[in-house]
Amino acid sequence: MRPEGAGALLEVRQVVKHYPLRAGFFGRGAGTVQAVDGVSFTVRRGETLGLVGESGCGKSTLGRTLVRLLEPTGGEVVFDGLPIFSLKGPDLRAVRRRIQFIFQDPAAALDPRMTAEAIVAEGLVIHRIGTTAERREKVRQLFEQVGLGAIHLRRYPHEFSGGQRQRLGIARALALHPELVICDEPVSALDVSVQAQVVNLLLDLQRAYGLTYIFIAHDLRLVHHVSDRVAVMYLGRIVELADRDALYREPLHPYTQALLAAVPRLEPGGTRLKLFVEGEPPSPVSPPPGCRFHPRCPKVFDRCRRQDPALKPAADGRLVACHLYE
Numbered sequence: 001m002r003p004e005g006a007g008a009l010l011e012v013r014q015v016v017k018h019y020p021l022r023a024g025f026f027g028r029g030a031g032t033v034q035a036v037d038g039v040s041f042t043v044r045r046g047e048t049l050g051l052v053g054e055s056g057c058g059k060s061t062l063g064r065t066l067v068r069l070l071e072p073t074g075g076e077v078v079f080d081g082l083p084i085f086s087l088k089g090p091d092l093r094a095v096r097r098r099i100q101f102i103f104q105d106p107a108a109a110l111d112p113r114m115t116a117e118a119i120v121a122e123g124l125v126i127h128r129i130g131t132t133a134e135r136r137e138k139v140r141q142l143f144e145q146v147g148l149g150a151i152h153l154r155r156y157p158h159e160f161s162g163g164q165r166q167r168l169g170i171a172r173a174l175a176l177h178p179e180l181v182i183c184d185e186p187v188s189a190l191d192v193s194v195q196a197q198v199v200n201l202l203l204d205l206q207r208a209y210g211l212t213y214i215f216i217a218h219d220l221r222l223v224h225h226v227s228d229r230v231a232v233m234y235l236g237r238i239v240e241l242a243d244r245d246a247l248y249r250e251p252l253h254p255y256t257q258a259l260l261a262a263v264p265r266l267e268p269g270g271t272r273l274k275l276f277v278e279g280e281p282p283s284p285v286s287p288p289p290g291c292r293f294h295p296r297c298p299k300v301f302d303r304c305r306r307q308d309p310a311l312k313p314a315a316d317g318r319l320v321a322c323h324l325y326e
Contacts, residue, residue, distance in 0.1 A: 009180060009212050010043040010066075015075035017058075017065045021285065031285045035061040037236040038075070040311070043180070048206070048213040050227030050244070052220060052259070054281060058236040059216045060104070063182045066214075067099050068092070079180070097127055100173035104185035106165035110157040116143075116168055117153040123175045142171040145208075146201060163194035167201070174205065182214045187222070199226060220263050224248055232256045235281055235292045238311055242318030252320045254297045291323070299324060 017036040036058045043049045051059050064070045066077055068084060077084040082095055103109035110119055117139050124135045143152060146167040157165055166186060173181055183202065187195040203226065206213060217223050223230055224244060231241040232255065240253040251257045258277045277296040282288050288295055294304040303323050311321040 007045055008042040009045045009080055010214075011076075011078040012039060012041050012043075012066065013076040013078070015039045015062065015065060015077060016073040017061055017070060018073045034236050034284045034287060036065060037287075039233075039236075039238055041231055041238060041241055043212060043214060044228075045179075046210055046212055047228040048215050048226055050223035050230040051214060051216045051233060052218060052223050052230060053233035054259075055218060056281065056284075057233045058284070059218075059233055060184050062233070063101070063184050063214060063216050067096065067101060067182065069101070093127070097123075097176045098178050099180045099182070100176065100178040102166075102169055102173050102181060102183045102186045105189050106162065106169045107157065107189075109169055110165060112157050115154050115156060116148075116160070119157075119168065120171045120175055123172065127176065129176070138175065139171075142174060145174070145205070146171045147197075161194075162190050163198060166190060166198050170198075170201065170205070174209070177209070178211070180212045180214070182216070184216045185218070186215075188217065188219070195222075202226070220248075220259060232259065235287055236284055237292065237321065238319070239293065239322070240318065240320045241311070242320075243316070246316050246318060250315075252314055252318065252325060253293075253322050254299050254324075255293050291321075 015036055016038055019033040019035060021031045021033060039062055041049070051062070053059055061070065065072050072085055075085070079095060079099065084095060087095060117136070120139045120142055121135045124130060124138065129135070130138065139153070140150060143149065148164065148167055148171070152160070152164070157168070160168060186202070187198050190198060199222065202213070205211060215223065215226050227244045229242065230244050230247050231238050232253065233239070234255050240247065240251065240256045247256065248260065251260050277298065279296050282292065282295060290306050291297070291304040291309055294300045297304065307323070309321045309323050309326070311319050312326070314320040314325045
């Protein structure tokens, strides 16, 4: 683990992203999708914060909102003292040089009409960094660092394998020397045999460049391997945030317990939590009153149905949103 005294690079404060629903010929309002609903956390310099949860919980929407690929509905994000949601024009462009994104589907994230060299150099061109010769040399160096060669420079995305395309996406993200990289399910679209190679590459690059990661994934074993701290998300909100080892050793929130209970144990004789939940998550259009997890929670009691628990400090410095620990 990195030292606790390491300063916060990113502060997320009550971020909200809602989508209005329209219905009928005149597009009247038909409700609101509460994709992200009041999320707060900090990310320290040099650490990896894992963000986990079921599909549809809002993880990817949150990641894209943090960098304003999606415009927020509310809240505040402060990056190294700069309020991202308030920045415009050149100021916003300057911050975006320092924050990069690695997308889940590398095939969809790469322009099929551009060569690999042009894709990686695009950010350098946009930000007017270096001469043409300097950019070409920089791209060659990046290719070497991510495990690609000079023979790949003139190829197009469709000529690469899935793992190679993701390496290309990583090279593009590193071209501007970012400080924070948001990895949105970076290996979920890859073959299992390639996933470990890409994850190890990301870890090697983090050590080499001192990068800070937000690592979004649904594979809890993978998140345990790469993360320093882990935030668990359910139906648009953080329900538990803790040091990686503490969370995996003793999860507090019933939802976290259920997620870990579903992870296969490969060690002979290994202990396993025996807690399971039934049913699908409620609709983000009409979340239940009280605790959003209560319709599926095996430990529910009356207060859970009436009062929404706040994310508060609990044992060993972690944060948990559950009435069981108040």
